[in-house]
Amino acid sequence: MTSGSSAGQAFGVDIGGTGIKGALVDTATGTLLTERARIVTPRPATPEAVGEVVVQLVRGADWRGLIGATFPAVIKHGVAQSAANVDPTWVGTDADKTFTDAVGEGSEVIVLNDADAAGIAEARFGAAKGVDGVVILLTFGTGIGSALLMNGVLVPNTELGHLELDGYDAERRAAASVRDEHGMSYRKWSQRVNRYMQHVERLFSPDLFVVGGGVSKNAEKWVPLLELKTRVVPAQLLNEAGIVGAAIAAVERLGE
Numbered sequence: 001m002t003s004g005s006s007a008g009q010a011f012g013v014d015i016g017g018t019g020i021k022g023a024l025v026d027t028a029t030g031t032l033l034t035e036r037a038r039i040v041t042p043r044p045a046t047p048e049a050v051g052e053v054v055v056q057l058v059r060g061a062d063w064r065g066l067i068g069a070t071f072p073a074v075i076k077h078g079v080a081q082s083a084a085n086v087d088p089t090w091v092g093t094d095a096d097k098t099f100t101d102a103v104g105e106g107s108e109v110i111v112l113n114d115a116d117a118a119g120i121a122e123a124r125f126g127a128a129k130g131v132d133g134v135v136i137l138l139t140f141g142t143g144i145g146s147a148l149l150m151n152g153v154l155v156p157n158t159e160l161g162h163l164e165l166d167g168y169d170a171e172r173r174a175a176a177s178v179r180d181e182h183g184m185s186y187r188k189w190s191q192r193v194n195r196y197m198q199h200v201e202r203l204f205s206p207d208l209f210v211v212g213g214g215v216s217k218n219a220e221k222w223v224p225l226l227e228l229k230t231r232v233v234p235a236q237l238l239n240e241a242g243i244v245g246a247a248i249a250a251v252e253r254l255g256e
């Protein structure tokens with residue numbers, strides 16, 4: 001058990017549609033200092049209900065100090081601006097303040113977009129470590145998240161999952177959830193991902209794509225099928241990326 005704030009340490013929370021996970025992170029090494037705890041996302045996942053879960057996770061680790069939390073929406077200076085796959089009451093909510101008030105004195109919470117957090121973690125400790133130039137991380141899950149990095153520096157809230165693809169919001173065509181819903185083979189789904197990523201490639205000419213989300217565990221089934229000019233590598237931090245990236249953001253106050 002860890003009590004009190006220590007330099008370079010922060011508690012990371014990864015808020016998702018089904019589960020909310022948290023652990024204390026050593027941000028200098030990217031390692032988890034406590035076991036990853038998971039609590040089922042409350043329904044409805046209102047700001048207050050999610051705030052209570054954040055409190056439970058933080059108390060469970062006996063932590064007081066900096067806390068970073070991911071959220072699957074546009075987060076500008078702590079305020080949620082969108083709610084594509086989350087409860088609509090989040091739009092306009094100051095997530096930083098809601099969570100900071102909930103955890104109480106001695107702690108401060110900084111909230112950022114989930115894919116942005118994963119991008120920060122992969123750039124620091126994972127698949128994009130030491131890569132110069134433009135790196136785009138795309139996470140394929142319920143939706144499609146994106147992180148744009150230039151020489152390791154994040155440009156937040158790019159929301160490339162909502163580009164138009166064949167007349168649709170791209171994530172409604174090419175998210176991993178679409179593959180599950182329609183029982184699509186990896187081959188069939190990869191054709192959609194390919195069209196989507198070709199579109200992103202034309203817009204940004206990146207130096208590297210990092211693909212994350214649950215499907216990156218089975219990257220060998222679909223990444224080799226992609227026909228892109230840009231190198232594509234699977235994310236390395238898998239289900240720790242959000243927690244680690246959020247903790248880094250908190251220590252470096254990247255959400256402010």
Ligand code: BGC
Pocket residue numbers: 071072073074082084085113114115116139141142143144145146159161171
């Ligand atoms: C949201 C993004 C989020 C992504 C992945 C999208 O629907 O608009 O903010 O990063 O899903 O969770």
